[in-house]
Amino acid sequence: MAGVSSIKEFFIVIGNFLGLNGPLDIFLMLVDISIISFIVYKVIQLVRETRAMQLVKGILFIVVGLKVAQLIGLKTMAYILEGAISLLGFSLIVLFQPELRRGLEKIGNSGFRSFLLFDEDADQLRTTASIEDIVKCCKHFSEEYIGALIVFERNTKIGDVINTGTPMDSLISYELLTNIFTPHAPLHDGAVIIRDNKIKAAACYLPLTENPSLSRELGTRHRAALGITEVSDAIAIVVSEESGKISFAHNGGLTRNLTPDTLRKALYRFLLDKSSAKKVRFLFRKVKEDE
Structure with a gap:
């Protein structure tokens, strides 16, 4: 006591x-x-x-x-x-x-x-705004038949790929992405790499896929998108300048003919949904020769 x-x-x-x-x-x-x-x-x-x-x-x-x-x-x-x-x-x-x-x-x-808002909430707001700008860009590129390749770095760092391009470290915006991928622009060829809601570099060279059973109609952009997703957990968006089709690459698989709304859902799931790292319900088809 x-x-x-x-x-x-x-x-x-x-x-x-x-x-x-x-x-x-x-x-x-x-x-x-x-x-x-x-x-x-x-x-x-x-x-x-x-x-x-x-x-x-x-x-x-x-x-x-x-x-x-x-x-x-x-x-x-x-x-x-x-x-x-x-x-x-x-x-x-x-x-x-x-x-x-x-x-x-x-x-x-x-x-x-x-x-x-704390950092995590602010990051989610910035990611949401970035997704909307990118979806808007891809819709524009698809309608105008402008080729584009956008890669999102995730857990696996791809600094070696970023170093092959032109450094930018710029905030994501519809206007900037449109200027980058405008035909005959200096940075039109190659990929835009996005890290932490910023465009880290443009005109980057990606490793091409070694998959021998790809459809012949798939061009260099599609092969590069598949290549980077085979060697990392990055995700990639491709807009074909021949057909205007929007494609989404992840883990060596490719989903084609996406609408802007479907693309938005995929980006939200991979970039905002934390549970997607464990199990992704968005279905991806492995690219086959008959596609």
Whole structure:
């Protein structure tokens, strides 16, 4: 009983020190900590991979230096660092102006709900938008008989294939894909490789399938699409410039004559449905000579 009493007294002392007078105060403290943690997380997201991140590191270094100076009794150093922090407090708005503007524009353009989404939700939104742009492009290519070959990297990295093309690292858009595959454009021949919702490279060379029983009507794009899906878990979309038919390649198999709606369903299943890695219900026909 003495041990239990000591533990109880310990928590009472901690509660009094933090100014907690009951369960409600504890609940409010937890809510307060959660909100502040979330705000800090979103701020780090905004400044990550920008020059402002270096400023954040500098500010943290000054704060740590101030605490160390106070602990070991360096009064002059602590006084100077306190002054520096006070000046930084007024200049943060100026220093972080680009990031603040970008964050406000993001809230204004995407809505507050989109701003609050975590990385996984935001990635799903970007993937959904990318799928819609690609389906729109393939429909246009099919109607205009424009040849196209688009490959989605998945778990197996295909950096060696990406290195054969022209680096881009661009966001996916209908306009960009249309410009890439416009006949006689510099990047028209070869494949577009998509990684992490970005066009990593265009005009890439893919390994051709070694399947001897392919239909003769299948051209180089179809053979390249099958080749890359035989050596990796990538998926590939082919639009034939002769027939306008849309095809979908996966795991060395090819499904032909897809409609835009069927293509959309396949992309959603492979790129958004996590269970598809275990068992894919979308049926693929192995390419046979009689196709």
